[in-house]
Amino acid sequence: MARIGVLIEEKGGEVKKTNLGALTAARQDAVNEVYALLFGDHAEACREVLQRYGAEKIVAIRTPEPNPASFPEAQASALCHAMDAFRLDALLGVAGQYGKDMLARVASLKGAPLVLDCLEIDLSSGIVKKSHFSGKTTATLRLNGRPWILGIRPNIFPEIVDHRKAEILTYRAPIPNSKRLVIRESRQGAAGGPDVSEAEIIISGGRPLGSAENFKILRDCAAVLGAAVGASRAAVDAGFAAHAMQVGQTGKTVSPRLYIACGISGSVQHFAGMKTSKIIVAINNDADAPIFGKCDYGLLGDLFDVVPALTRALGSGRTE
Amino acid sequence: MKIYACIKHVPDTAANIRLLGAMDFDETVKFIMNPYDEYALEQALQIRDQEGGSEVVAVTVGKESAAVTLRSALAMGADRGILVKTESYFTDSLETSRLLQKAIEMDGSPGLIFTGKQSVDTEGMQIPFRLAALFDLPVAVNVTAFSMAGGTVTVEREMEGDVREVIEMSIPCIVGAAKGLNRPRCPTLPDMMKAKKKELKVVNRADLQIQKPIQTVELLELQPVPDRGRGRILKDSTENMVHELLRLLRDEAKVI
Numbered sequence: 396m397a398r399i400g401v402l403i404e405e406k407g408g409e410v411k412k413t414n415l416g417a418l419t420a421a422r423q424d425a426v427n428e429v430y431a432l433l434f435g436d437h438a439e440a441c442r443e444v445l446q447r448y449g450a451e452k453i454v455a456i457r458t459p460e461p462n463p464a465s466f467p468e469a470q471a472s473a474l475c476h477a478m479d480a481f482r483l484d485a486l487l488g489v490a491g492q493y494g495k496d497m498l499a500r501v502a503s504l505k506g507a508p509l510v511l512d513c514l515e516i517d518l519s520s521g522i523v524k525k526s527h528f529s530g531k532t533t534a535t536l537r538l539n540g541r542p543w544i545l546g547i548r549p550n551i552f553p554e555i556v557d558h559r560k561a562e563i564l565t566y567r568a569p570i571p572n573s574k575r576l577v578i579r580e581s582r583q584g585a586a587g588g589p590d591v592s593e594a595e596i597i598i599s600g601g602r603p604l605g606s607a608e609n610f611k612i613l614r615d616c617a618a619v620l621g622a623a624v625g626a627s628r629a630a631v632d633a634g635f636a637a638h639a640m641q642v643g644q645t646g647k648t649v650s651p652r653l654y655i656a657c658g659i660s661g662s663v664q665h666f667a668g669m670k671t672s673k674i675i676v677a678i679n680n681d682a683d684a685p686i687f688g689k690c691d692y693g694l695l696g697d698l699f700d701v702v703p704a705l706t707r708a709l710g711s712g713r714t715e
Numbered sequence: 716m717k718i719y720a721c722i723k724h725v726p727d728t729a730a731n732i733r734l735l736g737a738m739d740f741d742e743t744v745k746f747i748m749n750p751y752d753e754y755a756l757e758q759a760l761q762i763r764d765q766e767g768g769s770e771v772v773a774v775t776v777g778k779e780s781a782a783v784t785l786r787s788a789l790a791m792g793a794d795r796g797i798l799v800k801t802e803s804y805f806t807d808s809l810e811t812s813r814l815l816q817k818a819i820e821m822d823g824s825p826g827l828i829f830t831g832k833q834s835v836d837t838e839g840m841q842i843p844f845r846l847a848a849l850f851d852l853p854v855a856v857n858v859t860a861f862s863m864a865g866g867t868v869t870v871e872r873e874m875e876g877d878v879r880e881v882i883e884m885s886i887p888c889i890v891g892a893a894k895g896l897n898r899p900r901c902p903t904l905p906d907m908m909k910a911k912k913k914e915l916k917v918v919n920r921a922d923l924q925i926q927k928p929i930q931t932v933e934l935l936e937l938q939p940v941p942d943r944g945r946g947r948i949l950k951d952s953t954e955n956m957v958h959e960l961l962r963l964l965r966d967e968a969k970v971i
Binding site: 500689 | 726728729732740750808835836837838839840844853859869873875877878879882888893894895931932933934938939943944946947948949950956957958960961963964970
């Protein structure tokens, strides 16, 4: 039996949806004991959803620092202590922005092996898969020495209900806070909307969009689809879209179930960032665009006609 | 102040990766400086230019061929370069961090260390954090804005959904650069000529007095990810294409 910790992100008692897939991933072996680790006062509020997806212990971590959210170093140190206290064999989390930061801090403090953005994990052998060169190749890696720290790519592990009865344990981490690093402020940037790295559907635009204003047709379509809006490197470099929206080898690597590329020719570096999508749709008015050679469905037409028509059809489709 | 920029020699993102055997690839493709490291180096150079008496040292861990990328860092404006030579292309992240740390430590006392937020080849995303733990320094990664006043660095980092966090750190510290931080300069021909005369030191593991290599994460195999074939291409009126697409997405692919 292995004791697997899962780093839980919650806001006001609501557990981030992608975290449930991490619980399922931790649960893969029925003999594993799954510990959900979280900071703050919402353990009770989170209990129902955490136990529904397989958590048996919920560890509410308290720090001497009253506001650990502003002190990533204090959080990382507290997690290390909690892992020792509960003798966890592995710590799993979602490799979103928070997870990538926190899991790397924990692994570094422990000198432990870390693999982020895992596509597959095997908790009995410590063998995992992840992309190398973005989506161009898949690497099989083995973690040597415990504990293993693993960040899974958002959306890769679907959450599966596995009812348990979860006990809440309070853990007081005995750590002073150095305060040499503090998060002073958190604010919404200009792009807004859901993030491409966690979205299940993405509609992306390339340089032919022509301006930042024209991205509105993608945002309108995204609103009816429940999608996030992405952009190619060319569109970002031209100033039409924010860096946070860039999909590709030098942007975000994404694995949504549906990726709609509008006016994107399909460069090697763009494909590296989205080729693990389940379904790829290309909308392009150039019949010779390379993307038509490696997509599931292609629409040969002007994106300024096709995208609004798609938005209308989706909007009306709901009431049909 | 001594400012270190950790950079990596990686295949161009436009290159296709052709695998040779289980753990090697065709390294004759074009190589570049890891794109995120360009932002890191540019920031280091800007600070040096503002602060008198500062020096930028570019450091890399890699095969002998990585000297080319170190030379381009010198052309961009780094004062000196250090190459920690390894035998194989892929190195464990903790091992790479130990080599970087030792090389930096033997060279001087860092005021700031810049890295890219991740490499575009192995995408380990952990070097800045590992370095921070080894040096016992604060670190912030995914940084898109940087300023420095007194003994404090203020950075902005990107979180999900375009949320920006403002972080303050005491100096010395480590910063992992992301796109948007600055516009990396392009070296001119005279810059490249000048770079040829700058110091580029090559050190071996033995020179760093590190015990045997460690492998916390071991590469077992690389496999190609095949592109999907040519898709079903619809050519019709806009309305008909959209109607057919929605039918395919609902009934065939079942993704909406």
